[in-house]
Amino acid sequence: MDPVEQMRENWRRKAKEVGKNFVAPRASEIDARGEFSWEIVEEFARHGFLRLLIPKQYGGEEGDITSFCIIVEELARYCASSALLVVVQAVGTMPVALGGSEELKERVLPHLAKKKGLICFCLTEPEFGSDAASIRTKAILEGDSYRINGRKCFITNGGVSDFYTVFTTTQPDRRIEGITGFVIEKGTPGLSVGKIEEKMGIRGSNTAEVILDDVRVPIRQRIGEEGVGWWLMMRTLNRSRPAIGAMAVGVAQGAIDYLIQYGQQRDWFVKKEVPSPSLLEIVEMMVEVEASRAIVYKSAQMMDEKAKGIPVQMFSAMAKYFASDIAMKVTTNAVQMLHWEGLTARHPLERMMRDAKVIQIFEGTNQIQRAVVAHTLLKGK
Ligand SMILES: Cc1cc2nc3c(=O)[nH]c(=O)nc-3n(C[C@H](O)[C@H](O)[C@H](O)COP(=O)(O)OP(=O)(O)OC[C@H]3O[C@@H](n4cnc5c(N)ncnc54)[C@H](O)[C@@H]3O)c2cc1C
Structure with a gap:
């Protein structure tokens, strides 16, 4: 090897x-x-x-x-x-x-x-999620530091991090060319944690509001030059969306693993000479999960090979939305297969179904991922 x-x-x-x-x-x-x-x-x-x-x-x-x-x-x-x-x-x-x-x-x-420190990624704002180019958290240069004001919401690990990677606008009229990133340390005066969200899925992750109230951040904590924030953000998301797709593949695979184990314990499969309807349903699920896995690892491979001339953002977007839509379908059907039992917390399937729903939404909703694919197709590359 x-x-x-x-x-x-x-x-x-x-x-x-x-x-x-x-x-x-x-x-x-x-x-x-x-x-x-x-x-x-x-x-x-x-x-x-x-x-x-x-x-x-x-x-x-x-x-x-x-x-x-x-x-x-x-x-x-x-x-x-x-x-x-x-x-x-x-x-x-x-x-x-x-x-x-x-x-x-x-x-x-x-x-x-x-030192086992944690870091979070702060982009989404109460008014702007999908339309990230319009963010309003403002950083104004004053002497050798910036004064940052704004509010970020739905930030994973926002309440437990040591460092905050925060995207701001330094020139609102320049839209994406005005976006600038900073790293802000926990404990910096003016940085505070607001509401912690109670969610239906992925409930063990900390999802918090992050408030920036006249936070002074030295120039040395700016990430790159002013105005390169959008480029950094996109390069980051292109690399992380395959992993979000992989998370969806894992959730769906976990549901299939559970169904097989559950079905075997109850003789769902073995007594029939032809495959039982339950087994055929699981086969359908497995084929779809393998298709997701293929696209996820293809997009990851493109990133690793630093493929030139290939629209990597399109494959990352496809991986994220295809795999999470399949995870939603597989986990919903898995719950159905266990009928009322599937709705109970005695089995992990209802948790997996709730988790799959969240994966369709974060890191850019699946509608936005489709828009990325459409945009790339129309650009012809
Ligand atoms: C559990 C969880 C963790 C998260 N963690 C983070 C984090 O760590 N950091 C961070 O910055 N953000 C995080 N988010 C925020 C997440 O990325 C946003 O929720 C997501 O980008 C959507 O933004 P929004 O919720 O403001 O929805 P909106 O942008 O208001 O969209 C509302 C609806 O309209 C649709 N829509 C919007 N624009 C279009 C369009 N052009 N075409 C078609 N449909 C459209 C959307 O798909 C959606 O269904 C997290 C969210 C969740 C749920």
Whole structure:
């Protein structure tokens, strides 16, 4: 096996083990309590999942996007809330790793890699989610620092992070060319955490409002130059959407695994000479999940190979929306197959169905992903 394949297999083995032995026994309680699990943070940090995309020179693992997807998929088979932790850590880190100054990287990345610090990605605002080009959180340069005012909402890990990657506008009239990112440290005066959302799915992740009230941020905490924020954000999301697709694949696969185990215990399959209707339904699910998996790993591979002349954003968008729509379908049908039993918390299927719904919405809704594909098709590349 070549070294890259070997590295990916090592990550798969590790994530499978952690998923099965550590995450699975806690998944139902994490969901029922709707609480963020620091135990999971500790365990994931210990195994390197939370420093996966950080370059080696800053203490990270320098993993690739395919490994990122593999880890997320394996963990999501048992618990999507836990898998999301790995995604958000990478999403918060990527703008810094891709576009931060050396000084900023030295300040942030080793802390995340070695001290188990958490970072979040703050883009969405109460008025602007899909229309990210219109964000209103404003950063005004005053001397050697910026004064930032605004409000971010639905921020994963917003209430538990050490660092906040925050997107602002430095020139509102320039729309995407006016967007600028900053890293703000927890405890900075003016930065506070507002409402923590109570959600139907992915309940174990912390989803918070982040309030920026006259926050003073030194120029050295700006990510790259003024106006490159949109580019950094898009490069980040193009890399993270395959992982969100992988999360959906994991959730759907987890539902299928459960159905097979449940069906075998109740002789759903074995007594018939021809495959039973239940088994045929599971076969249909499996084919759709394999199709999702194929597109997810194809988009990850494009990122890893830094494919030139290929519209990678289109494949990332397809991976995210196709896999999460399939996860929604598979988990809904899985609940149906267990009839009223499927609705109860005695089985993980209703949790998986609620989690799949959230995956269709975050990291850009599935409608927006379709719009990305449409836009790319019309541009002819
Ligand atoms: C659990 C969870 C975690 C999240 N974590 C984060 C995070 O860490 N950081 C962060 O910045 N954000 C986060 N979000 C926010 C998320 O990315 C946004 O909810 C999402 O981008 C949609 O924005 P919105 O909710 O404002 O919906 P809106 O943009 O108001 O859209 C409302 C509806 O209109 C549709 N719509 C809007 N525009 C179009 C269009 N042009 N064409 C077709 N349909 C359209 C949308 O698809 C949607 O159905 C999170 C959300 C959730 C649910």
